[in-house]
Amino acid sequence: MADDIADDIQVEQLWIPDSPEAKDAADFLAAIEVGRKVRMQTWGSDDLAYTPQEKLLELADPYERQVILVARINGEIVGTVDIALPLIEDMDVAEFTLDILPEFQRRGVGRRLLEAAEHFAKSEGRTRILVDTNHPGATLDEFARGQLVPESGQGFVPLESREVDFARRTGYTLEHIEQFSSCLLPLDTKLIADLTAEAEEANAGRYRLHHWTDRCPDEWLEAVVLLENQAGADLDDDLQGAVEQDLVFDGGMLREAEEVAIAQGRRTVVTAVEEIATGALVGLTTITVLAHRPDIVFQDDTTGSQAHRGHKLGLLIKVANMVRLEEQFPDARIIYTWNAPENRYLLTVNRQLGFTTAGVTGIWLKELPRLGPSTS
Structure with missing residues (x-):
C-alpha cells in the first residue's frame, strides 16, 4: 500500500509528566510503548527500547532539548517522532527518531509526523535534519542484491527496504553507516586470559x-582532557556517529558531563592506559550501564593516541574494562555497540571479544532551506 497521507491523522506535541505514575502520564506511557513495539519488530527484543523512567531521565539532559510529537488515529497514539535539539554545539542540527506502530505503517502516519517535525525544527532555526533507519542482519542478507552505499563507500543499507524507500522519497540522503553489534556476557574466562596475554605481549610492559567508575580521579582529569582533544576519533566506538564533534573539552566540561550521567542514574566504567615512560594517558575506553536496566550495557567511546598504534592497546583496555564491568555489574547479560565500518581495527577487536553483527543503522541527512527575513 502506498504511503499516502490519511485524512484522519492528528499530530500534536506530547505532554511530559513528572513521573510515570502521574495521573496525566497515560499518553506518555502510550508513546513509550510505541517505541518498544517498533524495536520488538525490528530487533526481536525490547533491549533498545526506553523504559518510561529512562526516557524521563533523558528528557532532563541539559545538553539537548527534546520534544516529542505524536500521531493519533481515532484518539489512539499510533506513531511518535522524538526531536532532539543540541544546545551546546551543532546548533543548526535536529535529530529525529521516528516510530510508527507496525499495523499503522504505510498509512501516511510517518509522512505526516516527519512533515510536522521538519516544520518544528525549521521554526527553531535548525536546517540540518538527521534521521536513522535500522536494519537487522537478516534483512541485509535478504536484500543483498540491492544495496545503497553512502558516499564514504563503506557499508550499505538494503535498497528495497520500506525504511530506505521512505527516507529517499521524503528527500533524505544516506550519509553514513554504523555497524551494530552485540556480545553476550559474561565472557569466557579462557578467552579473557588468552586475549589479555596477547595484548600484554604486544606492549612489552611499556604501559x-x-x-575508575563514574568520576575520573582528579590526578587524571587533565590527562583525559588532553587525550580526548588530541586523539579525536582515532579509535572511536561512537554511539551517535552522525555528527562530527568539533568541541574542545576542558576539565569543567568533563566534570559536568559526569554529573549529568550520575543525575540520570547511569553508571560509567572506564579503563585508561598510561605510557610508563612519559606518564601520559594514551588510550581510554568506556562502558555505560543503564539506570533501570542493569542487564543491558553499551560500549561507548574508545579513544587512543595515533602515535601508540601497533601495540594492541585497544584490545588491552577493552578486555580489561569488560572484566571490570563483570566484577561491578554481575547482572549485565549483553553489551551493544555501534562502529563505523571503516574502523577495521576496533571491529577486529570486537570480533575477538565475541561481538557478532546484529545489523546496521543508516544515518540520513536533509538540508532545509533557511527562513528568510520577514517581508511583511
Whole structure:
C-alpha cells in the first residue's frame, strides 16, 4: 500500500509528566510503548527500547532539548517522532527518531509526523535534519542484491527496504553507516586470559592500566582532557556517529558531563592506559550501564593516541574494562555497540571479544532551506 497521507491523522506535541505514575502520564506511557513495539519488530527484543523512567531521565539532559510529537488515529497514539535539539554545539542540527506502530505503517502516519517535525525544527532555526533507519542482519542478507552505499563507500543499507524507500522519497540522503553489534556476557574466562596475554605481549610492559567508575580521579582529569582533544576519533566506538564533534573539552566540561550521567542514574566504567615512560594517558575506553536496566550495557567511546598504534592497546583496555564491568555489574547479560565500518581495527577487536553483527543503522541527512527575513 502506498504511503499516502490519511485524512484522519492528528499530530500534536506530547505532554511530559513528572513521573510515570502521574495521573496525566497515560499518553506518555502510550508513546513509550510505541517505541518498544517498533524495536520488538525490528530487533526481536525490547533491549533498545526506553523504559518510561529512562526516557524521563533523558528528557532532563541539559545538553539537548527534546520534544516529542505524536500521531493519533481515532484518539489512539499510533506513531511518535522524538526531536532532539543540541544546545551546546551543532546548533543548526535536529535529530529525529521516528516510530510508527507496525499495523499503522504505510498509512501516511510517518509522512505526516516527519512533515510536522521538519516544520518544528525549521521554526527553531535548525536546517540540518538527521534521521536513522535500522536494519537487522537478516534483512541485509535478504536484500543483498540491492544495496545503497553512502558516499564514504563503506557499508550499505538494503535498497528495497520500506525504511530506505521512505527516507529517499521524503528527500533524505544516506550519509553514513554504523555497524551494530552485540556480545553476550559474561565472557569466557579462557578467552579473557588468552586475549589479555596477547595484548600484554604486544606492549612489552611499556604501559600501565588505570580504572575508575563514574568520576575520573582528579590526578587524571587533565590527562583525559588532553587525550580526548588530541586523539579525536582515532579509535572511536561512537554511539551517535552522525555528527562530527568539533568541541574542545576542558576539565569543567568533563566534570559536568559526569554529573549529568550520575543525575540520570547511569553508571560509567572506564579503563585508561598510561605510557610508563612519559606518564601520559594514551588510550581510554568506556562502558555505560543503564539506570533501570542493569542487564543491558553499551560500549561507548574508545579513544587512543595515533602515535601508540601497533601495540594492541585497544584490545588491552577493552578486555580489561569488560572484566571490570563483570566484577561491578554481575547482572549485565549483553553489551551493544555501534562502529563505523571503516574502523577495521576496533571491529577486529570486537570480533575477538565475541561481538557478532546484529545489523546496521543508516544515518540520513536533509538540508532545509533557511527562513528568510520577514517581508511583511
